[in-house]
Amino acid sequence: MILTNRRHRLIFICLAGMEMAWFTPLLLLLLYAQRRWRGDLALPVPTPLALFGVLWISLILLMLALDVLQKRDLESPRFELSVLALLLLTSLLAIRFGLYTRALLTDGAWLRNTADAIFNFQRGLRPELLFFLTMLFLWQRAASASSRDLGFFSVGVSFRLGILLLIVGGSLLVGVTPQPLAAVQFLWIYFVLGLSAVALSRIDQHATRGYDSAGVMLPTGRLAQLLAIIAGVVGATALLAGWLTPQGQLRLVQQLLPLWLFLAKILRFILDAIFWLVAPVLEWLLELLVRLFRESDLLTRLDGILQNMQVAPLDTQIATQPTPDPIPPWIWVAARYALVLVVLTLMVALVLVVLGRVRRGRSADQDEAAAGEALTLGGSSLRRGLQRLRRLARLVRRYGLGSQLLAAISVQNLYANLTRLARQRGFGRPPALSPDDYLSLLSQAFPGQDAALQRLTLAYMRVHYGDHPVAENELAQLRADFRAIQETPRQENRQPD
Structure with a gap:
């Protein structure tokens, strides 16, 4: 990933930022929902950009940790145990220093609270459980990055899927956050990182085919030029979106009021002409229907059918007697604990399986060779x-x-x-x-x-x-x-x- 393949380092970093850009609005939704469930509207919620930065840096650090473990070439049991130890350690450290910053180092109450939040999830989504699930998700994404295909098609699919997730999360976030512009900020961040990843993967795909380069992504000047173009396109789009607001569109419609009045007069003239042409036909059809009903006994038959219909009363109130629960309460508690353990085991096993598959199939680091490239503009x-x-x-x-x-x-x-x-x-x-x-x-x-x-x-x-x-x-x-x-x-x- 970041260490084992320096040529793809920037693509991995951009992809990590893309994932955190669509994941942060969803996490903020859970934080705001948690405040309402607990009835504590004064519960602090981190600022959107600060939360995004923390998640992005955390995912990059986890990817670096997996790179270090993979470069050490540990044997199968030691590697899985090392990953499991790092997963538990980072999750507990995140809960300890993220939620209990003011607690004493010798105070172990946070461990009891964490275990209670995980195993007694039926009492609500508490902060400890939310932190733990977030760390599991980050580890899963870091493990998936080890086997990610960095081809142009694969990165393009990730870009489109991330846009859909960002639209869903951002739309929901606008209705609950006191900062509606936060969702728009994530949109521009996502586009900058996503366009950079797509462009770099496309360049890398052509570079490895032996056309103009033997393996280097881009020289510094070309990379700066590419990022400047992407920033310019996204910035111009942001300015245009800021100008095309509902208020601006309403002013434009008001300025075109004479045009709308003129079009309304033309439309009314066309409708009057159509009605003048169709009115005789409609009158003839009406007279024909009246004559048909008078000459037939259809109305008499319908009246007789309605009079003969009888509606039987429905007795929907059925008396039920409450029956005692035959299952003791301790069985429900044991089942809940077993369910939590099974879910956690499956999530950890997913991370280990992905990493094991990468270790079996990964090749050695790709060599780099610099080669000059000219700007072709397509x-x-x-x-x-x-x-x-x-x-x-x-x-x-x-x-x-x-x-x-x-x-x-x-x-x-x-x-x-x-x-x-x-x-x-x-x-x-x-x-x-x-x-x-x-x-x-x-x-x-x-x-x-x-x-x-x-x-x-x-x-x-x-x-x-x-x-x-x-x-x-x-x-x-x-x-x-x-x-x-x-x-x-x-x-x-x-x-x-």
Whole structure:
């Protein structure tokens, strides 16, 4: 994360800030609801920005702690026990110094209050339980960050999901907080951090493909330029949103009053004309309905049916006798304690499972190499789009429009996905390396799949460099080979530098 992959450090920090930006309004909602439940409106609630800063720094510190534990390469039992000890220690320290700042160090009443708040949750959401649940959530997010995919698509999905959560939490917070602008502040913070994370992940995705850079995120000047652009866009949007207030829109509507009066006159003229045209038809239909009802006995039949209908009285009052509870009270208390222990065990196990999966699948730190990059303003995307169109045009000239063209495109997509999977495992294809020379690196990335890798490579070379079509049965075999390659376990070795 922050220590093990310096190239992605800023993305991790931005993602942590995004999560705390949408989580802070929800936590503030619980704090304000707690004040009303307890009937103590004078109970202090931290300021929104201060609470956001504390949560953001806490999440970053937890991520750093997990990085330190992972770099020490502890064995399986010691690693899980260390994480569990840190989880309990940080949670208790947060409760001790966050709620009982004035208590003596030798006073153990806070421990009793904490245990009572956790196991007797039916008495209400007390501050100790809220602190404990918040720390569990932070640990879960820190553990999930260890296995988070920093690709452009994944970061974009997190950005959109966070916006929805922020809208829900911020909308509810506006109705209960004495500071309605707090939700708007979280919105601008989220957009700055979210746009930064999306832009950096997009740049990193292109940098690892071997286009212009070998691994560094951005030079200092380019990074400052990117952040300045994001700050300018968000700042201009904030100013525009401040100008487009309900009062400003009302003034604009009032200034356009002559236009509305003119449009109202035109609309009234159109409605009068429509009514003048439709009125004779409506009168004729009314006369037709009256004549039909007079000539039929429908009304007489309906009157007879209504007179014959009888409504039976409903006796909804059923006398019930209270029955004594056959279950002793101590069984309910034991069940409540068991439920709390099971929930806590599941939450801690979730954190440990995520960390264990990361330890089994994580690769070594990625090396960094600096390379100069020029500001293209989207020119590189246009250039790559033109290259794709030229490649597609070559395939059309070779195979024409038909099933052979679709098969050739499928083979190229399969090989592109194969190289992407190999690059994720540390065996990327250098731009000057031919596919047959790259086959040895693919064998290291996917051991035991030499035959499948050779078939995919030969099919790609036939399609890309020659005019040999691919049959349907051969394409089905290639797709089965790719699915088998995908299921190959990841190896710990990486491509030597």
